[in-house]
Amino acid sequence: MSIEIVRRSCPTCEACCGLRVHVDREKHAIVRIDGDPDDFRSRGYLCPKSQAMKAVYEDPDRIKAPLRKRADGNFEEIGWDEAFAYAAEKLRPIRERYGPQALGVFIGEPTGHNLGALLYTTLFMRALQTPRAFSSATMDQFPKNVTLKLMFGDGWMFVIPDVKRTDLFICMGGNPVVSQGSLMGTPDVPGVLTAIRKRGGRVIVIDPRRTETAELADEHLFIRPGTDAYFLAAMIQVFFAENLVDLGRFAAFTDGVDEVRTLCQDFTPEAVADVTGISAETIRALAREYATTKKAALYGRIGTCTQEFGTLASWLLDVAAILTGHFDEEGCMMFPRPAAGQSEPGEPNPPMAVGDYRTIARGLPTIDGQLPAGAMAEEIEEKSAGDKRMRALLTAAANPVLSAPNGNRLAEALGELDFMVSVDIYLNETTSHADLILPTTVSVEEENFDFTYATTCSHNYARWSPAIFEPAPDAKPHWEVLMRLVEAATGVTLEHLDEAMVGGITASVARPGGRCEGRTPEEIKAAIGDVRGPLRILDLMLRAGPYGDRFEPGKQGLSLKALREVGGLVDLGPLQPRLPEALKTPGRRVALAPEYVTADVPRLRAALADAKRNDRLLLVGRRQVRNMNSWLHNAQVLAKGRDRCTLLVHPDDARRFGLEHGGKARVRSRSGEIVTAVEISDEMMQGVVSLPHGFGHTRPGSRTQVATKLQPGANANQLTDELPLDVPSGTHIANGIPVEVARA
Numbered sequence: 001m002s003i004e005i006v007r008r009s010c011p012t013c014e015a016c017c018g019l020r021v022h023v024d025r026e027k028h029a030i031v032r033i034d035g036d037p038d039d040f041r042s043r044g045y046l047c048p049k050s051q052a053m054k055a056v057y058e059d060p061d062r063i064k065a066p067l068r069k070r071a072d073g074n075f076e077e078i079g080w081d082e083a084f085a086y087a088a089e090k091l092r093p094i095r096e097r098y099g100p101q102a103l104g105v106f107i108g109e110p111t112g113h114n115l116g117a118l119l120y121t122t123l124f125m126r127a128l129q130t131p132r133a134f135s136s137a138t139m140d141q142f143p144k145n146v147t148l149k150l151m152f153g154d155g156w157m158f159v160i161p162d163v164k165r166t167d168l169f170i171c172m173g174g175n176p177v178v179s180q181g182s183l184m185g186t187p188d189v190p191g192v193l194t195a196i197r198k199r200g201g202r203v204i205v206i207d208p209r210r211t212e213t214a215e216l217a218d219e220h221l222f223i224r225p226g227t228d229a230y231f232l233a234a235m236i237q238v239f240f241a242e243n244l245v246d247l248g249r250f251a252a253f254t255d256g257v258d259e260v261r262t263l264c265q266d267f268t269p270e271a272v273a274d275v276t277g278i279s280a281e282t283i284r285a286l287a288r289e290y291a292t293t294k295k296a297a298l299y300g301r302i303g304t305c306t307q308e309f310g311t312l313a314s315w316l317l318d319v320a321a322i323l324t325g326h327f328d329e330e331g332c333m334m335f336p337r338p339a340a341g342q343s344e345p346g347e348p349n350p351p352m353a354v355g356d357y358r359t360i361a362r363g364l365p366t367i368d369g370q371l372p373a374g375a376m377a378e379e380i381e382e383k384s385a386g387d388k389r390m391r392a393l394l395t396a397a398a399n400p401v402l403s404a405p406n407g408n409r410l411a412e413a414l415g416e417l418d419f420m421v422s423v424d425i426y427l428n429e430t431t432s433h434a435d436l437i438l439p440t441t442v443s444v445e446e447e448n449f450d451f452t453y454a455t456t457c458s459h460n461y462a463r464w465s466p467a468i469f470e471p472a473p474d475a476k477p478h479w480e481v482l483m484r485l486v487e488a489a490t491g492v493t494l495e496h497l498d499e500a501m502v503g504g505i506t507a508s509v510a511r512p513g514g515r516c517e518g519r520t521p522e523e524i525k526a527a528i529g530d531v532r533g534p535l536r537i538l539d540l541m542l543r544a545g546p547y548g549d550r551f552e553p554g555k556q557g558l559s560l561k562a563l564r565e566v567g568g569l570v571d572l573g574p575l576q577p578r579l580p581e582a583l584k585t586p587g588r589r590v591a592l593a594p595e596y597v598t599a600d601v602p603r604l605r606a607a608l609a610d611a612k613r614n615d616r617l618l619l620v621g622r623r624q625v626r627n628m629n630s631w632l633h634n635a636q637v638l639a640k641g642r643d644r645c646t647l648l649v650h651p652d653d654a655r656r657f658g659l660e661h662g663g664k665a666r667v668r669s670r671s672g673e674i675v676t677a678v679e680i681s682d683e684m685m686q687g688v689v690s691l692p693h694g695f696g697h698t699r700p701g702s703r704t705q706v707a708t709k710l711q712p713g714a715n716a717n718q719l720t721d722e723l724p725l726d727v728p729s730g731t732h733i734a735n736g737i738p739v740e741v742a743r744a
Helices: 048-058 080-098 109-113 115-128 142-152 189-198 228-241 248-252 257-264 269-276 280-292 310-323 373-380 382-388 407-414 478-490 494-510 521-528 534-544 560-565 601-606 651-657 705-710
Strands: 003-009 018-024 029-035 067-069 075-077 103-107 133-135 168-172 202-206 219-221 296-300 354-358 365-367 392-396 419-423 436-438 460-465 569-573 617-620 646-649 664-668 673-680 688-690 737-743
Touching: 003 460, 018 048, 029 048, 067 080, 080 103, 080 392, 080 419, 080 436, 080 478, 103 115, 103 373, 109 115, 115 392, 115 478, 115 494, 115 534, 133 373, 142 310, 168 280, 189 202, 228 257, 228 269, 228 280, 228 310, 228 601, 257 310, 269 280, 296 310, 373 382, 373 407, 392 478, 419 478, 460 560, 478 494, 494 521, 494 534, 521 534, 534 560, 646 651, 646 664, 651 673, 651 737
Parallel strands: 103 133, 103 392, 168 202, 168 296, 202 219, 392 419, 419 436, 617 688, 646 673
Antiparallel strands: 003 018, 018 029, 067 075, 067 436, 354 365, 460 569, 617 737, 646 688, 664 673, 664 737
């Protein structure tokens, strides 16, 4: 048996660790996957999720041909030409009769891991021209997108902790040891945090649960769910009260300092101590330590976003860093500089669009092109939307029946659609409602590039990954399926759409003042060739990017060809200061107190009295190292082992509600009720229970045998209420949900 080793990055999470994939070409099989010791980023480190690539490729439940639902509710395989003709037959009349808004789109999180999906999804949305756009963002990081857009002009230019050079790492609402550093892509987070402590630094975790990250920290502080904005406002109040504010070079291009002082002056540590569960003395001490430590990073993740005041918490994290000189500086919060040029300096972006469309039932506005995921059901339901309802739905790599709030309501609403098509490789809880399912190639069958996650990394790099196997002759990549669906719905061809994308980018970089000024669009197009698809566009972006040759004859620079020649991975160096040049705001100034955000402070102040209640039991989620939302539960190598969908309960709460370790609990909220296994642990803050996200594989109609048999679990999002929102971002509240618990 001859074994070939293929080196590539892991396509499952943001860390993008280097893998060695051992391949038997004769058997067309992956023998094993291990860490690549020669990868300068991960140095051989890998976590269980690295095995998902092999598991998904070999999964007998994976769909490999289009499926059409028959009149009896069962699915039959059909050919691609028939599938797209069927989509055109159904979608085009709906769009022509009722307008583009009659179509809705839901984009799932796995698209972030696929180059073609990433590059073509925006084009897909624009070409369909529908304002009914939903995605996993409003169940995740969207408050951060909103605040970044308003403060710095670019909602996708993420600020990342320079964790390898910091001396104080404060983690709020995140568990990077398990997530591998979400919005701080960093292989081997345990090793990185241990290194901080070994060099004399400190790691502090603020979380309602003593997480795996907290176990490695110097200090862990329990905080009441949903009170992060109060805690951060109190820290900022201390900065002003004790003369700890020091903007440094930011003083020359930052507006709104006095407004922040006024807004935070009432949120003293004493005023918020009972609300947060953290003493005034502790808040003051931490504020002083943070302000006076030169290299300090204040990091917040999903727990700070998916709460009632997620936008305010996301905003205050960056405000605290800027006020104390811990922003855009070594060892602090910094901006990566991705090779594809997504965040290069340029003209100011237009203001954030709010309210271009409003939902029928509640009048919820689109915010920067997004609608709340939980509003999807009410947009479909005839009793809510009437003649203006959403009549067709296109989902891409998404399972909102499990991942969006109140999935039972959504599942019922999907039955009222005139037509539904899903781009997916599984018949799952959502796609089982579709009339047509269109599968795509999987990661081992595609070349890839770490596109999104080069924008969230803690060290600049570029990484191309080769395909491991050739796909079947009739298999289609995600990007092509999306473009053919646009063609089916609108009549605009894939070829026209692809040419429009390439033409738009070339015109932009070749314009006067553009990054490739002096080269004509025709010269650039000739240099990148005429093979349609994401690799041509990637090559264009790399060559026009900050490390590229700008298409200048004889100049050396990064390109797709160069990446392939060096084996795929290039070290682009540590993060460097990028402001004010990279700002996309008018005048390249930081808007420290954007009115759209600060308008929510009175709501925060008004909620203070109610937040002091300690008689409510609150539910939070949690990350797990073997899970990636709902989409890896059918991988047997990850699903094996003990039941992981358990309700974590503090011992005192367990006694109060008569719960037993290993027993069952009935958990109820306004939107639903579930029964789940109980796990008693003092890692939970008293008055708080925790249930992981993405389970609930118990619905009839899906075809995920491993998930159904080994890890069915209970759907935590059935307890997530679709009605209350973080107002400025339209993000759903998945942490701090009031629940009732009883023995089942």
